[in-house]
Amino acid sequence: MSEAVKQSPGDAPAESKPGEVSENHKKYWQKNIKLVLWLLVVWFLFGCVLSILFVEELNKFSIGGFPLGFWISQQGTILVFIGLIFIYAKSLQKLDKEFGVEDDGSDTMGGHE
Amino acid sequence: MNDQTIWNLVFVIASFSLYIGIAIWARVQSTKGFYVAGQGVPTVLNGMATGADWMSAASFMGMAGLISVMGYTGSMYLIGWTGGYVLLAMLLAPYLRKFGKFTVPDFVGDRYYSNLARVVAIICAIFVSFTYVCGQMRGVGIVFANLLGWDITLGVVVGIGMVFFYATLGGMKGITYTQVAQYCVLISAFVIPAIGISYEMTGNAIPQIGFGSKVTSGDNAGLYLLEALDKIHTDLGLPEYTAAFVAGKKSKIDVLMITIALMVGTAGLPHVIIRFYTVKTVGAARWSAFWALVFIGMLYTTAPAVGAFARANLLQTTHNKAYKDVPGWFKKWEDSGLIAWVDKNGDGNIQFGKGAAFVGKPKFDGDKTDAAGQRLITNAATEGPNELYVDRDIMVLANPEIAKLPPWVVALVAAGGLAAALSTAAGLLLVISSSVSHDLMKSILKPNMSEKEELVWARVAAGVAVVIAGYFGINPPDYVAALVAFAFGLAASSFFPAIILGIFSKRVNKEGAVAGMITGILFTAGYIIYFKFINTSAGPDKWLFGISPEGIGTVGMILNFVVTLVVSKITPEPPAEVKKQVEMIRYPNSKHGA
Numbered sequence: 001m002s003e004a005v006k007q008s009p010g011d012a013p014a015e016s017k018p019g020e021v022s023e024n025h026k027k028y029w030q031k032n033i034k035l036v037l038w039l040l041v042v043w044f045l046f047g048c049v050l051s052i053l054f055v056e057e058l059n060k061f062s063i064g065g066f067p068l069g070f071w072i073s074q075q076g077t078i079l080v081f082i083g084l085i086f087i088y089a090k091s092l093q094k095l096d097k098e099f100g101v102e103d104d105g106s107d108t109m110g111g112h113e
Numbered sequence: 114m115n116d117q118t119i120w121n122l123v124f125v126i127a128s129f130s131l132y133i134g135i136a137i138w139a140r141v142q143s144t145k146g147f148y149v150a151g152q153g154v155p156t157v158l159n160g161m162a163t164g165a166d167w168m169s170a171a172s173f174m175g176m177a178g179l180i181s182v183m184g185y186t187g188s189m190y191l192i193g194w195t196g197g198y199v200l201l202a203m204l205l206a207p208y209l210r211k212f213g214k215f216t217v218p219d220f221v222g223d224r225y226y227s228n229l230a231r232v233v234a235i236i237c238a239i240f241v242s243f244t245y246v247c248g249q250m251r252g253v254g255i256v257f258a259n260l261l262g263w264d265i266t267l268g269v270v271v272g273i274g275m276v277f278f279y280a281t282l283g284g285m286k287g288i289t290y291t292q293v294a295q296y297c298v299l300i301s302a303f304v305i306p307a308i309g310i311s312y313e314m315t316g317n318a319i320p321q322i323g324f325g326s327k328v329t330s331g332d333n334a335g336l337y338l339l340e341a342l343d344k345i346h347t348d349l350g351l352p353e354y355t356a357a358f359v360a361g362k363k364s365k366i367d368v369l370m371i372t373i374a375l376m377v378g379t380a381g382l383p384h385v386i387i388r389f390y391t392v393k394t395v396g397a398a399r400w401s402a403f404w405a406l407v408f409i410g411m412l413y414t415t416a417p418a419v420g421a422f423a424r425a426n427l428l429q430t431t432h433n434k435a436y437k438d439v440p441g442w443f444k445k446w447e448d449s450g451l452i453a454w455v456d457k458n459g460d461g462n463i464q465f466g467k468g469a470a471f472v473g474k475p476k477f478d479g480d481k482t483d484a485a486g487q488r489l490i491t492n493a494a495t496e497g498p499n500e501l502y503v504d505r506d507i508m509v510l511a512n513p514e515i516a517k518l519p520p521w522v523v524a525l526v527a528a529g530g531l532a533a534a535l536s537t538a539a540g541l542l543l544v545i546s547s548s549v550s551h552d553l554m555k556s557i558l559k560p561n562m563s564e565k566e567e568l569v570w571a572r573v574a575a576g577v578a579v580v581i582a583g584y585f586g587i588n589p590p591d592y593v594a595a596l597v598a599f600a601f602g603l604a605a606s607s608f609f610p611a612i613i614l615g616i617f618s619k620r621v622n623k624e625g626a627v628a629g630m631i632t633g634i635l636f637t638a639g640y641i642i643y644f645k646f647i648n649t650s651a652g653p654d655k656w657l658f659g660i661s662p663e664g665i666g667t668v669g670m671i672l673n674f675v676v677t678l679v680v681s682k683i684t685p686e687p688p689a690e691v692k693k694q695v696e697m698i699r700y701p702n703s704k705h706g707a
Contacts, residue, residue: 025700032699036203047196047376051188052369055357065325065337070355073188074180074417075321078195078410085202085406089399092207096396096701103211103395103701 028099035091039084046077120524121260128298128528129275132291132535136279139287144564147284147571148215148547154289154391160404162292163388165299165536167194167379167405168412169245170252173299173533178508180420181427184346184354186363187420191413193375195406200380200609202402206389208616210398211698215390216544217383217608218552224615226691227623228557233630237607238383238548243582244600245384246541250586252534259449259510260527266587272535273583280539280546280579281572285391288539295532300411302529306513306522307415310422313516314338320418331429338421345428350467350498354424363661364653370664377670378601381608384540387547395701423508426515431501432465436485439463442514447488450475451504454487455494461485468497475502538582546575599641602662606633606669614677616699619692625681633673640665 050058051073058069066075096102141147154162172194180187212220217238222231250269257268279287304320311323315338324338333341342354352361358368379385388405389398431439436454446452453475454463461484471492481489510530513523550570555562562570607630614621614629641662644655653659660668686692 021696025696029699039199039203043196043199047192047199048369048372051192052357052365052372055185059355059357063325064322065327065339067339067355069357070185070188070339071325073185074191075414077192078414081195081199082403082406082410084199085399085403088203089396089403092399093396101700101702 024099025101028095028101031095032092035088035095039088042080043084046072046080051077117520117523118261120520121527124521124524124528125261125531128294128532131294132275132279135290135294136283136287139283139290141284141286142568144215144551144567144571146286147568148390148543148551149387150284150286150289150391152391152393154393156392156397156400157404158293159289159388159392159397159401161296161408162289162391163385163401163405164408164412165292165296165532166388166540167385167409167537168299168533169537170249170255170530170534172412172416173303174252174255174506174509174530177416177419177423177512178505180417181424181508182505183362184342184352184424185357186368187417189363189368189372189375191417193372194379195409195413196372196376197379198402198406198409200376201385201389202399202406204613204616205380205386206398206402207395207701208698209386209612210389210392211395211701212694213390215387215551216547217386217612218548219556220615221608221611221626222552222556224691224694225611225623225626226688227627230611230623230627230630231552231556233627233634234608234611235548235552237603237630237634238552239545241382241600241604242384242541242544242548243578246538246545246578246582247585247589249534249538249541250582251589253531253538254586255506256510256527256530256534259446259451259507260523260530269583269586272531272538272586273579276535276538276542277576277579280542280575284571285387285543288536288543289391291539292536295536296408298532299529299536300408302525302527302532303412303419303509304415306516306518306526307419307422309518309522310426310512310516311418314422314425320415320422324418324421328425338425342421342425345425345432349428349432349465354421364659366659367653367661367664370660370667372664374601374605374664374666374670377609378603378605378666381604381612382600383548383604383608384537384544386608387544388540419509419512423512423515426512427503427508428465430515431463433462435462436487437461440515440517442511445514446504446507446511450477451507453477453490453502455490455492455500455502456483456485456487457494457498457500459484464498464500466498466500468499469495470497470499470502471495474504538579542575542578542582545578546571549574599638602637602641602666602669603634605666606637606673609670610673610677614674616695618678618681619695620686621677621681622684622687624684625677625679628680629673629675629677632676633669636672637666637669640669 055069055073059067061068063071145151176190209220218231218234221234250272253272254265254269257263258265279291307320308318311320312318314328315323315326316329317323317326328334328336328338328341339355346354352359358365389401392398392401455470471494473492476491478489478491483489510526513526550567554570555567611626611630644662
């Protein structure tokens, strides 16, 4: 995933005309990327590492009537995923406000309804 | 008519009337209403609609059955089909909403300022959606055939009529609000029987906890349910239910690759993506993704419990039991051709064990019966000890009957199966319809046509698509299952990298994106076609790094990323206005065309 979000050379400040990308916007975008990367680390940890790569080791422990690895892969991971999106939506809502970029809904396409 | 048939009819008629009523209320006259429901869908409702859109006949009827047969390995569907929403929420949905417009090819075509890219996207969108929709129509047919005793053809025709009616009348708006109703029907149809079975088997009414509790009655009373399942499997010479990667199960690398392909494929499926175009703001798109996963999670955390209960129930009620004593459901499903028993040792008892009971799907010898009264099959029996064939798609439908739940629960499950299949079919038809009318006709072939004319095209395309899908539902090609691998593989290896890079990199250009998409598609399609259609006998030892065709989309996706980045680097930068557009979609409040 890291190639996908790494800033490409075209994003270098020298490339953009002055005033095109404000400092405010640049900072907002960097914060956004940083948050998303952290959340994706947790996503990968649960979705792939604990549920698949190390499931056998985790299955040596149990939680109630479940082998631990089995529980993480069939229940826990889904709950973590829901939590991740919640944190993302909540944090971005705050970030939008902090940088004054929130979408007030005034920018919908010219429509007929 | 018996009680069950009456209950079935009541539930089906009541739910269908509700959908029709909603469709009439939500009919639309504008393209914006038809494609994106006027962008006025409230967040929580959009989450529900996305849930119904996403959870198909396969999720409702197939997944719990798959988990029930595969045990731990079934986790790849659970993780894959939910993990994709994390990617959608953080990497795609808010930005595509900000971009505006109507469809996925819209984004690909505009961001890469190229009609070639647009055409590649159109072809993928139509292919992926068609693959999927045929399976839904089949699902409708199966529910009607088995629960109402109708002919599959009649069932499919009724299903087609339903979807055609509300998809063409209400477009996205009609589909959205019917999907909200369908979500409510399908989730209660899935959860209520699960609660009943959980309580009956473990004394705990919450299925998610119940399948980690102790069994209350029978031979295995006092053991944890999963412990009991592992024990039964070991006794029958099968790999333990909860064990991972042991002999007889998929390998670690394959499970990993399939999981990633499903996650990325989910995030790249056009009928899911377009749901996020329907809300009012960027923030609403993020919260929609959250609600969607909450609603999907309700079914997806219940499904593994249902799978485990169904497995235990099936083995306990059939293994080593005399055929003459089996309950009514067994014979009923035998009549539908979805259960078959071949008495290899002639003892009149059903034995379950390792391997298939016979070669292929059951082919009955007319109405002839064998010694114990079971229907005679013409398939060649295998050497192994197993005598029982159970089609895994019936687990969810048969489960309430196996657990002896009341007739209205069984009827509710039928209505739920129909809701799941119809809601997904409608979402897919909208993608096909908008790909033809909006992306192909309006954007490429006939840019000057009026909105009214575009709407006619949209409705005609939806109509033609639903008829073709219905045809394949009645005469399903043998390779439907193989095509599903295609849908996810192609979505993963074509759309996902193109959209992500289009948002997160300003340097990626049309040369890179087109080369990347074509590489991803050719590689993935070539690999799947080779192993699924040309050299079908080639086993896992011939697979690249041990990756099955189902998981190869992950490799196709990586190739797409690499090719796109390299080719973009050595070809000219995208034009200034495209860069500006990318800048615009990153900030929720910046204006279009600014």
